[in-house]
Amino acid sequence: MWPSPADVGAVTVVSQTETSITLTWDKVDGIATYDLFYNDDGTNKTERIDRPNGDQVQYVVSDLTAGTLYTFTVFTVDSEGLRSNGRTFTAPTAPRNIQNLKAVSQSETSITLQWATVDGIDHYILVSDGRETTIDASEVSHTISSLTSGTEYSFTLFTQFRNVRSSGAILTAVTAPRNVQKVMAVRQTETSITLQWEKVDRIDRYILVFDENETIIDASEVSHTVSNLMSGTEFSFTLFTEFKNVRSSGAILTAVTAPRNVQTVTDVSQTETSITLQWDKVDGVDRYILVSDGNETPIDASEVSHTIPDLDSGTEYSFTVFTEFSNVRSSGVILTAVTVPPMVESVTAVERTLTSITLQWRNTNTAWTYQLEIEHRNETVDVGGSLGDVRETVRDLKPGTKYTFRVITVFEHKSKPYEVVTLTVIDCQSINWQITSTSIQAAVDGEFTKATLQNETGSPLSVRQSVSFTGLYPGGTYKIVLEYERLLQCDHNLTVSPSDPVGRCEYEASGYSIGVVWDEPLGVCTQAEVNVSGSKNLFDCGERYGVVGGFQPARTYQVSLVLLSGDARSQNTFVFDCHTDPRGVIAGSVMAVLIFIILVCVALFIFIKRPDIIRRNKTFTGRSKRSTATTKAIPASKFQNHFSTLSLDNNKGFRQEYDHFSLVSADQPQKVATQPENKVRNRFSDVLPYDWNRVKLTSSGFTESSDYINASYMPGYRNNREYIATQGPLPATVDDFWRMIWEQQVKGIVMVTNCTELGQTTCEQYWPSGRQSRLFGELSVTTISEQQEPNWTLRTFSVKHRNTSEERTVKHFHFTAWPNRGVPQGTDVLIQFRGLMRQHIERDGGRAPTVVHCSDGVGRTGTIIALDVLLQQLENEQAVGINAFVHRMRLNRPSMVQTESQYVFLHQCIADSLKRTEDHIYENDDMIYVNAAELRELH
Known part of the structure; x- marks a missing residue:
């Protein structure tokens, strides 16, 4: 039997796809043909591989089923056709790829993938960023976490069977971006x-x-x-x-969204301190918000009005009313509204004339204007609102008539009216005064409530009632004052007729002259008018004797005698016959010459040695019956020589003139000042006012009932009541002092003493220290300014009656460099000080008297009054009568110009005013005489 060929060695699976498997093996020597046997879906298949190239055999088995495990047998076939035993092995095809791979959700940090299921596999493999994740074959989705937001990622998902992967499904997906923050x-x-x-x-x-x-x-x-x-x-x-x-x-x-705004916002009512707003209701809001001056007030949504209290009067305010829904406000509706302006604090009649009244009030806001309503004329006058004092003069008024004025502040709205009732003054000059020697009567067309004669008050009188004062002092000059509730309506000086004369004749000059003798008149008489045969002659009434020359002896002449008091004449003329002496017929010429020479010599002697005997003051200044002679005014051009003459013989002239003052008015009564209840009101028992011209206090508007104060009316350059000389107030009389200031409507106080001198209190401080207020009886006194200079201090007081709220301004001129009973160290500072007070009197003093005081109210007080009057006389007349005016002052108040050094100092002030040279400085009283001696040597 033929032996089988050798089998192939190891067979290697080179690659697998879903439909193919690639195999490779080494060739077997001598073998050119190979057979590959495998089963596909139950079908046995054999594939012949003939004469492959190379040393290795590589063969691709195609048309296979994906994801299937195949058993392969490789046979070698020799040339004879014989097969080897065969090399058997298994190999799977790659599984099928997944379908519909997609990202089904993405967040900021994750992506979730999803796919269709694949059967017959072992598991899935997810590859991303080089990382592999095995997923169970039963899953069809997977979430990849911990990713970065807003980032694109690539994913590959494989199926795997028998450790063989599919070609893989690729997906690109992004994570969700980051959400916005703080929307x-x-x-x-x-x-x-x-x-x-x-x-x-x-x-x-x-x-x-x-x-x-x-x-x-x-x-x-x-x-x-x-x-x-x-x-x-x-x-x-x-x-x-x-x-x-x-x-x-x-x-x-x-x-x-913001709620709807309110509609038709209105200010429905205003007072001086509040504004009430009203608007239409807005539905669906949570509340209203009222914004004013940065302050917000929430108001319930059910309300449609709101009252804003505690506002300033006469001020414009801006209000914004918002609606609010879920803490969101509307755009707001703006309304500008004003409060009612305030009523003026006080309106004063600062000037009243016959036909006009000037009203004054204070304005504190330039945006305000005023309306002045004149009730009796149904007239309204618009008045501008300049800052400070506002003055408005109403003209074309009727004299002596009461008018009601209303001042209204206007600033979009009108304030409550401030009502003031005042009167035009009465035309004193046009009154038909009926004057006798003992009475003054008149029918007055004008309103007044009180008629005063000097300091004797008549019954209250009304319009057109007769003014009647009887039992007067014949020849006296009286000041008629008509007042309406302390408003001066008429201020008029009248001299009643002197008493009717009674006279007789005496022989004189051997029949060539007539001696006329008249009885001492009852009352005041300044001159006697003797008319003989058409020849009018005036004589000093106090002499009670007058000589008229130019007649013939043994003749009979008709003589008429009239007494004068100033311009007033006695009502009746006394007419009688005079017979001249018959003895003068023979030797008339000789004797006449001799008598004339003798008289001239005697007159010259008296004029030189005793000038005070022939000098008489012919000015009536009160009720004193005494009329002591005084010198005439000295022309300015002769004053220096006059000063030198008085300085001769160690100031003998000064001494003689001053000694003469000791007897002036010593007999005038001072009964009221010495009454037991009034003695405690006097600082010194020997400085008391005369009864006839003392200042009387009234009880109108004050609780005090006593009318006594140690103060006297004093004459000035223009009238007999320009000043009030008074003592420095005592602790018990300070209230009385301010009563006098108020009642006399005083606008200026001159103080020529310090409150304490040489360790003793010389005057009680009667004003508050600093810018404070102090109550004196019914009067509140506030110091509103104080300006201190080296030699004086100027102050301004505000005096307000707490019962009537009437307010007045009083200036205070305080000279601080004047020792008691002495004189200042120089004339210049006192002359400058006098200029300040004179400027105030002429500008603001009006007809009210200026109050002057030191400690006792006679020494320094008399000196500063005299200096003021004499410098006026010098300016207007170019002459000055120092002796005459000091005499005149002493008729009104005792001891005025209290020391001889003060009397000399007055002369020195006049001399320095005339010379206008370097100041004279006095260390003490004696220096005055040293200076006078130097002046005498100079001349």
Whole structure:
């Protein structure tokens, strides 16, 4: 038997696909033919391989079934056709690839894959990023986790059978991009909501889903406005990021549109401190918000009005009313409204004339204007609102008539009116005064409630009632004052007729002259008018004797005698016959010459040695019956020589003139000042006011009933009551002092003392320290300014009556460099100080007296008053009468100009004013006389 050929060695499976298996083996020597036997689906198949090339045989078995394990037998066939025993082995085909591989879901960190199942395999192999994952053959999906968001990944999924993999299904998929962060509604209107978010990098776009609609937003945008919405409604928004058509999970935001604004907001009422707003109700809101001056006030949704309290009067405010829904506000409605302006604090009649009244009030806001209503004329005047004091003069009024004025503050609204009732003054000059020697009567056309004669008050009088004062002092000059509730209506000086004269004749000059003697008149008489045969002669009434010359002896002449008091004449003329002396017929000429010479010599002697004897003051200043002679005014051109003359013989002239003052008015009564209840009101027992011209306090508007104060009316340059000289207030009289200031309507106080001097209290401080207020009785005094200078202090006081709320301003001129009973160290500072007070008197003093005081109210007080009057006289007349005016002052108050050094100082002030040279400085009283001696030597 022929032996079988040798079998092939090892057979190697080179590759497997789903339909083929590639085999290879080494050739067997001498064998050119090989047979491959295998079974496919139950069918045995044999394939002949004839004369393969090379040393190895490689053969591909095709048309196989995927995922099938095949048994192969390789036979060698020799040339004789004999087969070998055969080399048998198994090999599977690659399994079928999966179908429909896809990414079914992607998140920021994962991708889930899904595929159709493949039967007859062992498992799946997933390869991604070089990593292999084995998946059970029963699974049809797999999730890959821990991925990076917004990143593209490549996946290959294999099936595996008998360790043979399929060719693999490849899928590219991306993770979902990162969601947006902090998406918010940044602005809401009634019809739109604007969303905003933080930018997300590496995305293709944003997708906004709202109400089932999608809006694509460019990746560069970070905000978007959704429009055409309904007001006051809640909406839900989802914002996605998208990368390669894969969206993020989405950020959800719920937001509301702004509610509808309120409609027709109005200010329905206003007061000085509140405004009430009203609006139409808005449905579907949570509440209203009212904003003003940065303050927010929530208001319940059921309310449609609100009152804002605690506002400033007369001020414009801006209000914004919002509606609010789910903490979202509407755009708001703005309303500007103003409070009612305040009523003016005070209206004062600062000037009243016959036909006009000037009202003044204070304005504190330039936006305010005013209306002035004049009741009696049914007239309204618009007044501008300049800052500060506002003045308005109403003209064409009727004299002596009461008018009611109302001042209304206007600032869109009108304030409550401030009503002031005042009067025009009465035309004193046009009143038909009926004057006798003991009475003054008149019918007055004008309103007043009180008539005062000097300090004697008549009964209250009304319109057209007669003013009647009787029992007056013949020849006296009286001040008639008509008032309406403390308002000065008429201020008029009248001199009643002197008493009727009674006279007789005496022989004089041997019949060539007539001596006329008249009885001492009752009352005041300044001159006697003697008329003989048409020759009018005036004599000093106090002499009670006058000589008229130019007649013949032994003749009879008719004489008429009239007494004068200023310009007033006695009502009746006394007429009588005078017989001249018959003895003068023979030697008339000689004797006349001798008598004339003697008289001239005597007159010259008296004029030189005793000038005070022949100098008489002919000015009536009160009720004093005493009329002591005074010198005439000295012309300015002769004053320096006059000063030198008085300084001769160690100031003998000064001493003689000053000694003469000691007897002036010593007999005038001072009964009221010495009453027991009034003694404690006097600082010094020897400085008391005269009864006839003391200042009387009234009880109107004050609780005090006493009318006494140690104060006297003093004459000035223009009238007899320009000043009030008073003592420095005591602790018990400070209230009385301010009562006097108020009642006399004083606008200026001159103080020429310090409160404490040489360790003693010389005057009680009667004003509050600093910018404070202090109550004196019914009067509240406030220091509103204080200006201190080296030699004086200027203050301004506000004085307010607490019962009537009337307020006035008083200036205070305080000279601080004047020692008690002495004189200042120089004239210049006092002259400058006097200039300040004079400027105030002429500008603001009006007709009210100026109060002047030191400690006792006579020494320094008299000196500063005299200086003020004498400098006025010097300016207006170019002459000055120092002696005459000091004499005149002492008729009104004792001891005025209290020391001789003060009297000399007055002369020095006038001399320095005339010279206008370097200041004279006085160390003490004696220096005045040293300076006077130097001046005498100079001349």
